Amino acid sequence: MAQTESNSQSKSKTGGQRAGNARSQTRKTSEKAQRKAGPAGGNGPSPVQPVTSLVEDYKGIARAFAENPVVMRPCNxxxxxxxxxxxxxxxxxHAVRIDQQSQGAEEKFKKLSESLFKFFRGTSLLFHRDMAGDDERMPTVLVLGDVHPENFGVMPNADNVPIFGVNDFDDVLYGPFTWDLKRGVTGFMIASEEVGGHKKKTRRKIASRFxxxxxAGMEYYSxxxxxxxxxxxxxNSPKIIRKLFDEAEESRxxxxxxxxxxxxxxxxRANEELTPIxxxxxxxxxxVDKLAGQNEIAxxxxxxxxxxxxxxxxxxxxxxxxxxxxxYCLIEGPAGDATDDLILEFKRARRSALDGLVPKHDFDAGQEGDRIAHGQSVHLAKGDVFYGSVEIDGESFMSRERAPFREDIDLDExxxxxxxxxxxxxxxxxxxAHAxxxxxxxxxxxxxxxxxxxxxxxxxxxxxxxxxxxxAVERMRRDHAFYKRDLEMGAFDMTLKRYR
Structure with missing residues (x-):
C-alpha cells in the first residue's frame, strides 16, 4: 500500500491559475498575521510548521485536468x-513512519533502492499522481488500485478453500477501469525485464497478454x-495457476x-518477525468479538x-x-491442541493512493478499513469472512485471516x-473483480x-x-535514480518543514 500518511489536510484548491492565486493570497495573509503577532518565543505562532499533505492540491489538479487537459501535471x-x-x-x-522513526521505515527505504520493481511496488502514490484526472470518459468500476504480477495469488475463501484472484485491496477506490490496466501493464513490463530478463519484444507480448x-474475461462474464x-x-484454473495451488499445499x-x-x-514465539504482547x-x-458480530461469524x-x-x-x-x-492474533481452534488454530492479521489502513486523483464519479467506497473490506467483498466471490475493519489505538485497521495455503507466484521460476x-x-x-x-x-x-x-x-x-x-517505465527509471541519489544524501531522514 502506498498512500499518503500525513494526518493534516491542506485547504482545497480548484486547480489552474485560480488555485495559484488563492495560495499566494493565503500565504501573504498568513505572513502578515505572523508579523503582527510578534516574534517566536512570545505569544506568536511557531517559526517552524510541518509541511501539510498535498492530497487536496492534487484533487484540484485532477479536477482541472479532467475539465481542461492543458493543465500541467507531474508527469510533464x-x-x-x-x-x-x-x-x-x-x-x-511516509510522513508518519519518518516522524515516529518507525522500525520498518529505514528498511523500506533501503528496499526501494534495491530494484526498479520494488521501487514501483512501493511508490503507488508517485505513480498515480502522474495519472491525475486521466480517462475521465472511461467506465467506472471499483479498481484494485495496485495491480502488478505479485498482487495476485492463492488465498482462503469463506469456506477455507484455496482460491486464486486479486489479493491486495489496500488501494481500492471507484475509478476508470483503465487505471488498473495501466498499472498492471507497467508492472508486467518491469517485472518481466528485471526478474524474467526478457527483451523489449517479449515484454510487450507478455504485457499485451495481460x-x-x-x-477475454470480460467477454466471458458478459x-x-x-x-x-x-x-x-x-x-477449474489454468495449468499455470494449478501449479501455484500445488506449491501452496501445507498442513495447518x-x-x-x-x-x-x-x-x-x-x-x-519471540523472534525478529514476532514480538508477543x-x-x-x-x-x-x-x-475479535466486534469483528465476529459485524461479519456474522459463527x-x-x-x-x-x-x-x-x-x-x-x-x-x-x-x-x-x-x-x-x-x-497477529492467535485464535484457538476446535481441537484445542494447537493443531488447527487460526491466525488473524490486523494491519494499519490508510488513505488510498488514488484518492482525489481519479476523475469525479458518483460512488463512495468508504474510508480506510471499511473501504478495504468493501473492496474485498466486491472483488472476490465468497472471500475470506475475516476481512473487516476495527479501530486500534485511535487508528483504522483492516483485518483478514492468514492461512497456510496463502501463496504468491515465484516470478523468477x-x-x-x-x-x-x-x-x-x-x-x-x-x-x-471489475465485473x-x-x-x-x-x-x-x-x-x-x-x-x-x-x-x-x-x-x-x-x-x-x-x-x-x-x-511510465522510462520515467520510473529516472525517478529511481533520483531516489537512490537522495537516499544516499539523507533526504528521507526527516519530514519537510516550512519556516517563517
Missing part, C-alpha cells in the same frame, strides 16, 4: 524539478453472467509449529469459540506497507511461455458491455496501454 516535469517532486512525494507518503486476458459466484479453484499443524507457535503451543489479550479479544465452526490465545506484533512484512503497525500464460490468467482474474462492481458493488447498470465497447478498436487500445507503460 523533468530534470531537477522532477527530482524534487519525487523526493517530496515519497517523504509525504490486456487480452482481461478482455455472456455467462457468472461473476457473482464463480471462483478460480484448483479444479506444520505451518503453525514451523513458523509461529512457541514450544508450549499456547502462544507466539500477551498483556493486550483482553483488548484484542474485544476486537462461534461453533472452524474458529472454535473465537478465543484469543495470544497477540504479537508482526515486523518486516510487505513492501508498500513495510513499517506500518501490524498485529517462470519460463517465457509461462510468463504469457500467467499474465493472461491475471488479466482474467482482474476482469472478474462484480455491478453485482456486489455500487454500480446500478451492467458494466461488462460498456467496458468492451470502450476497448474498441481493440488493437489501438492495446497499443495505447503498451505505449503508456513504456513511457
Amino acid at each position: 516535469l523533468d530534470g531537477h524539478a522532477r527530482r524534487l517532486h519525487v523526493r517530496a512525494t515519497i517523504i509525504e507518503d 490486456v487480452k486476458g482481461y478482455r 455472456r455467462h453472467n457468472t461473476e457473482a459466484t464463480e471462483q478460480m479453484r484448483e479444479d 499443524k506444520e505451518w503453525l509449529w514451523d513458523r509461529y507457535l512457541d514450544e508450549t503451543g499456547r502462544g507466539f 500477551s498483556s493486550r489479550l483482553d483488548e484484542f479479544q474485544a476486537y 462461534r461453533d465452526g472452524r474458529a472454535g469459540k473465537l478465543r484469543v490465545k495470544d497477540v504479537a506484533m508482526r515486523h518486516g512484512q510487505g513492501t508498500a506497507s513495510l513499517g506500518l503497525p501490524r498485529y 517462470l519460463s517465457k511461455k509461462s510468463w504469457k500464460h500467467y499474465a493472461e490468467a491475471c488479466g482474467h482474474a482482474l476482469a472478474q 462484480r462492481s455491478d453485482d456486489a458493488g455500487q454500480l446500478d447498470y451492467r458494466i461488462e458491455p460498456r467496458i468492451l465497447e470502450a476497448m474498441e478498436p481493440f488493437g489501438l487500445f492495446v497499443d495505447d496501454m503498451l505505449c503508456f507503460a513504456e513511457e
Whole structure:
C-alpha cells in the first residue's frame, strides 16, 4: 500500500491559475498575521510548521485536468524539478513512519533502492499522481488500485478453500477501469525485464497478454453472467495457476509449529518477525468479538469459540506497507491442541493512493478499513469472512485471516511461455473483480458491455496501454535514480518543514 500518511489536510484548491492565486493570497495573509503577532518565543505562532499533505492540491489538479487537459501535471516535469517532486512525494507518503522513526521505515527505504520493481511496488502514490484526472470518459468500476504480477495469488475463501484472484485491496477506490490496466501493464513490463530478463519484444507480448486476458474475461462474464459466484479453484484454473495451488499445499499443524507457535503451543514465539504482547489479550479479544458480530461469524465452526490465545506484533512484512503497525492474533481452534488454530492479521489502513486523483464519479467506497473490506467483498466471490475493519489505538485497521495455503507466484521460476500464460490468467482474474462492481458493488447498470465497447478498436487500445507503460517505465527509471541519489544524501531522514 502506498498512500499518503500525513494526518493534516491542506485547504482545497480548484486547480489552474485560480488555485495559484488563492495560495499566494493565503500565504501573504498568513505572513502578515505572523508579523503582527510578534516574534517566536512570545505569544506568536511557531517559526517552524510541518509541511501539510498535498492530497487536496492534487484533487484540484485532477479536477482541472479532467475539465481542461492543458493543465500541467507531474508527469510533464523533468530534470531537477522532477527530482524534487519525487523526493517530496515519497517523504509525504511516509510522513508518519519518518516522524515516529518507525522500525520498518529505514528498511523500506533501503528496499526501494534495491530494484526498479520494488521501487514501483512501493511508490503507488508517485505513480498515480502522474495519472491525475486521466480517462475521465472511461467506465467506472471499483479498481484494485495496485495491480502488478505479485498482487495476485492463492488465498482462503469463506469456506477455507484455496482460491486464486486479486489479493491486495489496500488501494481500492471507484475509478476508470483503465487505471488498473495501466498499472498492471507497467508492472508486467518491469517485472518481466528485471526478474524474467526478457527483451523489449517479449515484454510487450507478455504485457499485451495481460490486456487480452482481461478482455477475454470480460467477454466471458458478459455472456455467462457468472461473476457473482464463480471462483478460480484448483479444479477449474489454468495449468499455470494449478501449479501455484500445488506449491501452496501445507498442513495447518506444520505451518503453525514451523513458523509461529512457541514450544508450549499456547502462544507466539519471540523472534525478529514476532514480538508477543500477551498483556493486550483482553483488548484484542474485544476486537475479535466486534469483528465476529459485524461479519456474522459463527462461534461453533472452524474458529472454535473465537478465543484469543495470544497477540504479537508482526515486523518486516510487505513492501508498500513495510513499517506500518501490524498485529497477529492467535485464535484457538476446535481441537484445542494447537493443531488447527487460526491466525488473524490486523494491519494499519490508510488513505488510498488514488484518492482525489481519479476523475469525479458518483460512488463512495468508504474510508480506510471499511473501504478495504468493501473492496474485498466486491472483488472476490465468497472471500475470506475475516476481512473487516476495527479501530486500534485511535487508528483504522483492516483485518483478514492468514492461512497456510496463502501463496504468491515465484516470478523468477517462470519460463517465457509461462510468463504469457500467467499474465493472461491475471488479466482474467482482474476482469472478474471489475465485473462484480455491478453485482456486489455500487454500480446500478451492467458494466461488462460498456467496458468492451470502450476497448474498441481493440488493437489501438492495446497499443495505447503498451505505449503508456513504456513511457511510465522510462520515467520510473529516472525517478529511481533520483531516489537512490537522495537516499544516499539523507533526504528521507526527516519530514519537510516550512519556516517563517
